[in-house]
Amino acid sequence: MLRAEHVSKSFCVGRGRNTKIQAVLDVSLEINKGEHLGLVGESGCGKSTLARMLAGLIRPDGGTVLLDGQDIQKLPVKARKEFRRKVQIIFQNPQQAFHPRMKLYETLAEPIRLFHLVETREQERLMLEEAMERMGLTTDIFGRYPHEISGGQAQRIALLRSLMLEPKVLIADEPTSMLDVSVQAQILKLIRQTTEENEIALLLISHDMDVIRAMSDKVIFMHESALNLN
Amino acid sequence: MEEEQTRELWRIERLQVFFKTRGNDIMAVNEFSLSIYQGERLCLLGESGCGKSVFGMALLKLLPENAEVLGKAYYKGMETVGMSEKTFARLRGTEIAVIPQGAGSSLDPTMRCGKQVEECLRLHEKENSQVCRQKVLSLLKRLELPRLPGIARDYPFELSGGMKQRILVAAGIVCHPQFLLVDEPTKGLDWGCRDKVITLLKKLVEDEETSVLLITHDFNVAKSLADRVVVMYAGEIVEYGMREDVLERPVHPYSKGLLAALPQNGFQAIEGFSPPLDQIPKGCRFHPRCPHATGRCAQEHPNLTDLGEGREVRCFYAEG
Numbered sequence: 001m002l003r004a005e006h007v008s009k010s011f012c013v014g015r016g017r018n019t020k021i022q023a024v025l026d027v028s029l030e031i032n033k034g035e036h037l038g039l040v041g042e043s044g045c046g047k048s049t050l051a052r053m054l055a056g057l058i059r060p061d062g063g064t065v066l067l068d069g070q071d072i073q074k075l076p077v078k079a080r081k082e083f084r085r086k087v088q089i090i091f092q093n094p095q096q097a098f099h100p101r102m103k104l105y106e107t108l109a110e111p112i113r114l115f116h117l118v119e120t121r122e123q124e125r126l127m128l129e130e131a132m133e134r135m136g137l138t139t140d141i142f143g144r145y146p147h148e149i150s151g152g153q154a155q156r157i158a159l160l161r162s163l164m165l166e167p168k169v170l171i172a173d174e175p176t177s178m179l180d181v182s183v184q185a186q187i188l189k190l191i192r193q194t195t196e197e198n199e200i201a202l203l204l205i206s207h208d209m210d211v212i213r214a215m216s217d218k219v220i221f222m223h224e225s226a227l228n229l230n
Numbered sequence: 231m232e233e234e235q236t237r238e239l240w241r242i243e244r245l246q247v248f249f250k251t252r253g254n255d256i257m258a259v260n261e262f263s264l265s266i267y268q269g270e271r272l273c274l275l276g277e278s279g280c281g282k283s284v285f286g287m288a289l290l291k292l293l294p295e296n297a298e299v300l301g302k303a304y305y306k307g308m309e310t311v312g313m314s315e316k317t318f319a320r321l322r323g324t325e326i327a328v329i330p331q332g333a334g335s336s337l338d339p340t341m342r343c344g345k346q347v348e349e350c351l352r353l354h355e356k357e358n359s360q361v362c363r364q365k366v367l368s369l370l371k372r373l374e375l376p377r378l379p380g381i382a383r384d385y386p387f388e389l390s391g392g393m394k395q396r397i398l399v400a401a402g403i404v405c406h407p408q409f410l411l412v413d414e415p416t417k418g419l420d421w422g423c424r425d426k427v428i429t430l431l432k433k434l435v436e437d438e439e440t441s442v443l444l445i446t447h448d449f450n451v452a453k454s455l456a457d458r459v460v461v462m463y464a465g466e467i468v469e470y471g472m473r474e475d476v477l478e479r480p481v482h483p484y485s486k487g488l489l490a491a492l493p494q495n496g497f498q499a500i501e502g503f504s505p506p507l508d509q510i511p512k513g514c515r516f517h518p519r520c521p522h523a524t525g526r527c528a529q530e531h532p533n534l535t536d537l538g539e540g541r542e543v544r545c546f547y548a549e550g
């Protein structure tokens with residue numbers, strides 16, 4: 001369903017931007033409907049960069065990313081909006097993904113309104129309350145700003161916002177790294193359930209082999225600028 | 231030697247933290263009493279959102295304005311809760327340091343990474359910038375950051391998650407503080423890096439007698455670093471004691487549940503979630519989720535019971 005074909009990405013850093021880093025080199029992979037794929041590799045080997053290319057947030061230097069056979073960089077405007085919904089990404093640092101001066105309720109309601117998921121404001125609130133409960137969060141958080149919640153709460157809110165949109169593909173970069181073991185077990189179970197029920201394809205990036213083992217059918221090991229399929 | 235080791239660095243007495251919010255007021259930390267000794271590594275465990283970071287930030291006087299802190303905290307005999315921000319800031323720059331949670335949001339996005347670490351050192355020592363830079367580079371090298379020395383000139387957004395985390399660790403330990411608060415130092419690091427960070431923290435404690443307050447979700451990190459362990463639930467201490475006791479023979483039902491949730495013990499999560507902090511249940515805070523709860527637990531709030539050997543547990547049915 002979502003496929004990367006020989007994608008590469010390099011960055012120029014340093015004084016005068018004259019040092020080139022090959023963050024990702026010639027990676028090909030495919031995630032199919034309902035599949036759970038684990039992605040592991042040393043810190044700095046290019047996992048997050050690959051994830052951002054798959055989500056269409058950065059353009060690869062070479063190679064293409066395809067969703068259902070269509071190059072995601074060449075989508076017409078309308079399809080691009082659809083893509084934004086179909087492929088969801090959860091960043092390694094969730095707080096970064098929230099608008100710092102927007103209350104969390106607004107942050108959560110925004111995509112619902114954008115994609116017209118429900119008709120009325122009451123339904124919207126109901127939908128959010130229900131989703132919060134499943135994540136073990138309480139609605140007192142709604143009125144707060146992103147810096148006023150704990151790390152683990154932020155992670156769960158990021159997850160909730162993505163799952164709410166019923167994506168086809170969920171790319172999750174260390175989604176439970178700030179949760180204690182018990183809440184983590186609950187959230188992983190919830191991710192499993194939701195992805196299985198709706199046949200969501202999952203690409204899970206983690207340094208925690210126990211998490212990878214519990215969650216994925218297939219694991220990809222990434223080395224510095226190279227990929228070994230397993 | 232014996233006496234040296236038991237010197238109290240922090241004495242915390244009934245520390246409480248409230249947040250004024252647009253809804254009900256929240257009590258994030260409730261009556262925390264605890265001592266931290268010199269050269270000790272104390273680990274704080276507990277459910278996500280139970281108040282660990284807030285407690286740490288309250289000690290360091292780094293909470294936002296809507297927070298109110300009550301109680302007393304003595305650092306080397308000096309009361310800090312009522313201390314002026316200016317006086318305390320001087321301590322924070324020199325002998326007290328922090329490695330905050332969340333690398334992404336804690337680094338200054340507009341400052342080069344190496345500079346951020348150097349800054350911490352320059353506050354502390356009056357060395358010239360050349361010496362500072364060398365020190366910083368050698369520390370970054372020990373943390374196995376790639377592309378040295380070039381990476382010191384990069385901005386945070388140009389680094390991967392794990393690299394940013396290591397920059398934060400470096401900024402925290404570079405000035406050899408006497409007290410270090412470490413909030414999730416190994417988040418987003420692979421095993422190799424994790425070991426490096428643990429080794430560095432250990433070395434700091436051994437060489438400089440630094441006291442470390444470590445907040446972590448990673449039991450392996452807790453196991454290899456902590457001398458003592460404190461377990462928190464919904465804003466209060468529910469159990470503390472020596473590492474082996476708490477991690478291997480926990481007494482409080484919450485601590486037991488936490489251990490059972492470890493992958494090697496079968497990923498068995500505790501039923502339910504913790505209560506919102508503005509609607510704390512009556513009686514024992516854990517009773518709605520506790521498999522052994524009785525009528526008494528629903529009515530009466532248990533105090534910490536002393537089990538001897540420096541161990542205390544907040545449960546009516548605790549037996550050592």
Ligand SMILES: Nc1ncnc2c1ncn2[C@@H]1O[C@H](COP(=O)(O)OP(=O)(O)OP(=O)(O)O)[C@@H](O)[C@H]1O
Pocket residue numbers: 011012013021022023041042043044045046047048049050092387388389390391392393418
């Ligand atoms: N925007 C950017 N500008 C410059 N360099 C970048 C940028 N983003 C990433 N890099 C570099 O690309 C390399 C790969 O980074 P990436 O974030 O993909 O690693 P990662 O595998 O996710 O690591 P981690 O496990 O530590 O999060 C790193 O060397 C990083 O410094």
Ligand SMILES: Nc1ncnc2c1ncn2[C@@H]1O[C@H](COP(=O)(O)OP(=O)(O)OP(=O)(O)O)[C@@H](O)[C@H]1O
Pocket residue numbers: 144147148149150151152153178179180249251256258276277278279280281282283284285294296331507
């Ligand atoms: N500025 C604030 N205003 C209101 N409530 C806050 C504020 N900061 C934190 N809280 C609340 O206080 C509680 C404790 O938060 P804290 O960050 O200490 O949790 P934590 O134990 O560190 O959790 P985690 O492991 O997820 O980081 C949380 O319920 C959080 O929502």
Ligand SMILES: [Mg+2]
Pocket residue numbers: 047048049092173390391392
């Ligand atoms: Mg990453």
Ligand SMILES: [Mg+2]
Pocket residue numbers: 150151152282283284331413
């Ligand atoms: Mg925290």
